[in-house]
Structure formats: structure tokens, C-alpha cells
Amino acid sequence: MKQQIKIVDTTLRDGEQRPGIVLNVEDKLELAQILDEIGIFEIEAGTPSIGTEGIDYYLQIREKVKKAKISVWSRSNTKDIKNAILCNPDIIHIGIPISYVQIYSKLKKNKVWVHNKISECMDLILSENIQVTIGFEDASRADEGFMIETAKLIKDNGGNILRIADTVGVLTPQRAYQIIRRIKDKVDLEIEYHGHNDLGMAVSNSIMSVKAGAGYIDCTLLGIGERSGNCNLKEFVKSTSHFFEVGIDKMRLYYAENMLLDIFHKKVN
Amino acid sequence: MIRIIDSTLAMLDKYVPTREQIQKFCIFMKEIGIIDLEISKQIYKEIKELPKGFRFYMRKDSFDKQIDYPGIYKYFANQRKNQEKDIKESQMNDIKEIVHLRLQKDTNQVRIVGLDDIFFHDYLYIFDEIKKIFHKDKIIFCPEDTYGCATGLAVEWLLNGGKEVTTTFAGCGCRAATEEVYIAMYIVKRYKPTQSLDVLVKIKKLFEEITNEKISDFKPILGEKIFQVESGIHVDGILKNPANYEAYPPEKVGQKTEIIIGKHSGCNSILMKCNYLGLKKPNDEKLNILLKQIKLRSVETRNSISDIEFKKIYKEVVENEAAN
Secondary structure, three states, X not given: OOEEOEEEEOOOOOHHHOOOOOOOHHHHHHHHHXXXXXXOOEEEEEOHHHOOOOHHHHHHHXXXXXXXXXXXXXXXXHHHHHHHHHOOOOEEEEEEEOOHHHHHHHOXXXXXXXXXXXXXXXXXXXXXXXXXXXXXXOHHHOOHHHHHHHHHHHHHOOOOEEEEEOOOOOOOHHHHHHHHHHHHHHOOOEEEEEOEOOOOOHHHHHHHHHHHOOOEEEEEHHHOOOOOOEOEHHHHHHHHOOOEEXXXXXXXXXXXXXXXXXXHOOOOO | OOEEEEOHHHOOHHHOOOHHHHHHHHHHHHHOOOOEEEEOHHHHHHHOOOOOOOEEEEEEOOOOOOOOOOOEEEEEEOOOOOOOOEEEXXXXXXXXXHHHHHHHOXXXXXXXXXXXXXXHOOHHHHHHHHHHHOOHHHEEEEEEOOOOOHHHHHHHHHHOOOOEEEEEHHHOOOXXXXXXXXXXXXXXXXXXXXXXXXXXXXXXXXXXXXXXXOOOOOOOOOOOOOOEEOOHHHXXXXXXOHHHOOOOOHHHHOOOOEEOEOOOOOHXXXXXXXXXXXXXXXXXXXXXXXXXXXXXXXXXXXXXXXXXXXXXXHHHHHHHHHHO
């Protein structure tokens, strides 16, 4: 029996962060519908705190999408999370830096601050009966011991799913496998893998993550995303469908890609 | 010591590159430290005199009557009797075929082509099995890209004791991409850490000229737009320390960071742009209005905001208001 994988599509959030790509509310609603139809398990609909779509968009997407779960992305601050809660999603995803370079150099904070923030955010979201997932940003350059310690804290706080993000796209396949395997060996959490294609290895790393026990893989249509993009949904499905059960309608996937290309053509120069 | 054999010049026959283009390609490759190049027979004929300072490889068929081609260092041959300069080439379409390699264990050197799906199996065990048959120094691994894994496989081979891989520029011909393997090894193993790779930009232009096809703006390492950054969180991080979001300096590969203004911009990007364009820093209230207007304009046009547009919006929001 093939191993089952759930696809998390982040075209509407991380994909749109590719400079020069702009999707309006109508585009996003249309894309969400087709993503739902092709069998995406979870649609990451956006980042409410940036305020470009408005809460109505998130409420509308809930109405349009019949099967897929709707998640929203949030930074680890209370104001942003309250905004996210108003959007009534199935899942709120909190992205939090986990590498020392990002904690100390970008945020100018420390490890205790990271742990306190995670607990605070999870309490707030879970008290609203909304599922929460935590994402380790820049996990590829992070200390494994600190990741495991933090993963245990997430589990203790009632979390079930942990996202491992190769934020700068530097993982190699074996390293992706090791990070996920070591976390899974120590903490009973489901793992979601979020890869970037900076070294042309997003598909390879996603495959190895599944082999290490990841049950969720993040992808985008046409592989759009920051820099060289995210794991390309079509390429991942094409590569893995003989080996893994991804539950994606390949024919409709081509249609979804064409729909996105049509949107790009509407750009005003 | 690892060796990357670049096979791009064995893949370009249909584009008929000129002698000058071939020579230029060789020189550029040498500038990034790659002197092992596989060429096709057509390229060999076109170039007439092979440039010095390289090791050239060429594929030979069993019906090839000519035994030796002057200047060629080694030959990839699949059916021929094992000659001194021959590297036996074995196409492996399935892991079960690895047992056949045992029949070739007495060959000087072997190039294994294919094995494109081994990430779905125990690939480290497969690597070990191959290394049991041949000494690791005698194996050149040439993974194919049917499953989008060729670069990953080439890198894993090198990280697990393998010494040689065959790749192509931009991964043409369904191979691992030379530049991706190179940078991955630079990041993971400090491979040639002081080697400047800014000539990659020139190789890319030459490759586009030869093939008459544009390389994607987002192609890893080579894409013109891969160092553009727009999202507020990322711009903020890069302004604090580029290493926050850049795995290697863009200058290493002849590129530079470019901050784009648009729907996903944050206040820091706007301030940075004002400074860059010599515009007076707006107060907090004006800054928020300016940011909002920029996002609205970006959504309207489904595009990022050019400097001209930025100045126009700035004038409307900041200067006109100030005049009032």
C-alpha cells in the first residue's frame, strides 16, 4: 500500500510572496476553488495581518471551499493572531524563527523568548478552539537540540503538527531526512515539510522528508515563491505518484496551473 | 577531491553552436574551475583545435572505426571492448540492474547513467553496493532528472564518498545542473570557497544565445530575479543581515539583492526606498498612508511599483498633503 501524503498548498500565501506576483481577492477565490477540487488537503489562504485582502476574503473562502482545510499564516504576536482569529480559519499557522541567526540577528531576541512566544500564541489560539500549527523557520540552519526541546514544548502545549521550513533552501536530501527523523524519534508530532528550491532540490528534499515520516508536504502551483520558489506541486505529484498516495487529480492540476498563468497575463506594465 | 565533469557540450548538437561560442564556453567553464568537459563528436569537428588546459571526454559507439581522436582524454563507451582510455558507460533504468555491474568490475572506470528514482529506495545502500563492486575513485555518477531529483542525487553521491559526477549547465539534457551541484557543495562542504562564480552570468547569456531559449528568471542560481525581495518580513531581515535570508552572497554568482516595492512591502522597505530615491522620510502617519496606497496600486495593476510610480504616489501622499 502506498504511503499517504497530505498536500498543503501555499500558492495564495508564500507563492504570492514572489516579487512581482500580485493576486487580488477574485483571483484568490477562484484559485482556492480549483485547489479544493484537485484534492488539496489544506489551503494556506494568506496572512491576515498584512491587511490587503480584508477579513471578508477569508470568510468568503470558507464558503467557497468545500473539502480542503483553510489555514492562515501569522507572526507570533498577539495583535496579528487576533486578526487571524477573526478570519475564522480551520488552522492558524504561527511561523517562528528557530535558527540562532534568525533569533539573535533578525529578531534580536533569545531562546527563552521563542519558547514564551510559542506558549502564549498556542494558548490564545487553542482557547478559541482553532487548530494551531507551529512552523520552525530556518530549521535547516538550526540547532537540532533546540528544535527537539521546542518541539516537546509544542507537544506539551497541545500541538499536533510541526512545520519544518527550509526557509533559505539550503537543505540536502539526507539532511532533510535526518532533521525530520531525529525530531520524530524524540517527539510524537506530525511533521509538515516546507521546502524552497534555491539549490534545485525542493522535490528531492520533499521526497526524503516523506521517507523520514513527514505526512504533509507544502507546495505551490508552478513552484512560485520567494527567490527560486517553493516545491512545485506538479513536479512533486508527477515524481511521486507511483510511490506515494497524494490524492491529487493530475488533469485538473494542469487546469489550475493554466488558470494561474492567465492571471499573470492580466498584469499591467 | 571531487570532480565535476560538465557535459553541456555533448548536449548542444541540435543548436549547432559556432566555434567561437564553443571556445568561449570552455574558457568560461575554466574560470569557474571546471576543466573536465564532455563534448560530442559534432562539437569536436566544429572546434577543430581543442583548447589547452582541459580534459576532454567524448562518447564513442561500438561501430566507431576511429580508435583515437587527438586531444581527447577519455571516451565513454558502452559496447566497446575495454580500451585503455575507455570509461565503460552503463545505463541503469532500475535498481535491479545494479547486479549487472558486477560483470564489469574489471573495467578501468565506469560511468553509471540513470538511477533517477533511487530516492524512493534505500539510496545509501545502493551507493554502497556500487562502491563494493568498483572502487569509489573509479565511478562517475550521472543521474538523470526524470523525477526532478538529479541535482539531489549528484550532491548525495558526492557527500557520501563519491568522487565524480557528470552534470550539465542549467541541467540541460535531463541531467543534474552543474551550477546547482557546485553551489550546494560550496555551501555544505566549502567546495572551492574562494572561487568566484560571477562568470556564471556570462555563461548563462552564452547558453541563451546558443539555444535561443531564455533561462527562467527564477532558475536556481542563474535566474535574474532570484535575489529580488519584496515581502516586509524578508526585506527587514535582509536589511539587518543578508545572511538571514540569503544562503550565499548574490555577488558570489554575479548578482545582487534588489528590493522590490509592492503588495507585500512593509514600512522598512518604504523608508529604504525613500532614502534610495532621495525623498524626505515621511512621518509615521504619512508612512502608513503611503504604504496603504502602494499596496492598493499594486493590487490594481497586479504588479510591483516602479520608482517612477513610487515617486508619484509619494508626491500625492506626502508632498501634496504637506502643501495643504
